[in-house]
Amino acid sequence: MSAVADDPADIRNWRRRADGITTSGRLEPGDPARLAAIGVRHVVNLALDNHPEALPDEGTALAKQGIGYTHIPVPFDAPTHEHVAALHRVLDQVDGPVHVHCIMNYRVTAFLYLLDRQAGVPEAEARARMAEVWDPLSSDEPGTAPWKALLGQPG
Known part of the structure; x- marks a missing residue:
């Protein structure tokens, strides 16, 4: 789905999916208010909170904007299917528009590729969505x- 006029498209690797989920890389201090302004009701962060580019006290900053927060810390060198399942559970349980991010939007796009495939999205379509940001398979x-x-795919 194409961007909406009010989307904060200058957030690193910002994307809006056809299913309404928005994704991006790192958030900066002014971004929680911007997400609230476009109607985001919940944010899922897949990055480690000790990353140098992580938004300090992200959950508090989002709560001040009335946005729920779930942190699923995924080490970049050790992603697991349990991490993907945790994201799936949150996406199934949260009501309202959701934004999922990490630092570069790499973890997010890879996880959503897997969730798309589980949902029956054809390989080529799921891969093209992921490759808009990052294609670790290639x-x-x-x-x-x-x-x-x-x-x-074997490494």
Whole structure:
């Protein structure tokens, strides 16, 4: 789905999916208010809170805007199917528009690729959505081996 006029498209790797979920990389101090302004009701953070680019006290900043918060810390070098299942549970339980982010939007797009495939989205379509931001299956970058393993392709 294309962006909406009020989308904060300058947030790192901002995306709006056809299912209404928005995704991005890191959030900055003014972003919780911007997310509230477009109607986001819940944020899921897949990044580690000790990352140098993490928003300090993110949950508190979001709560001040009336936005719920779930933190599922996913080590970039050790993503698991349990992390994906935790995201799936949150997405199933949360009512209202959801924003999912990490630092670069890499974890998010890979996890949503897996959830799309579980939901019956054709491989090519799910892969194209993921590749808009990052395609670890086609990359030889260092650090992609655990992602290839998670996504079902040997590293």
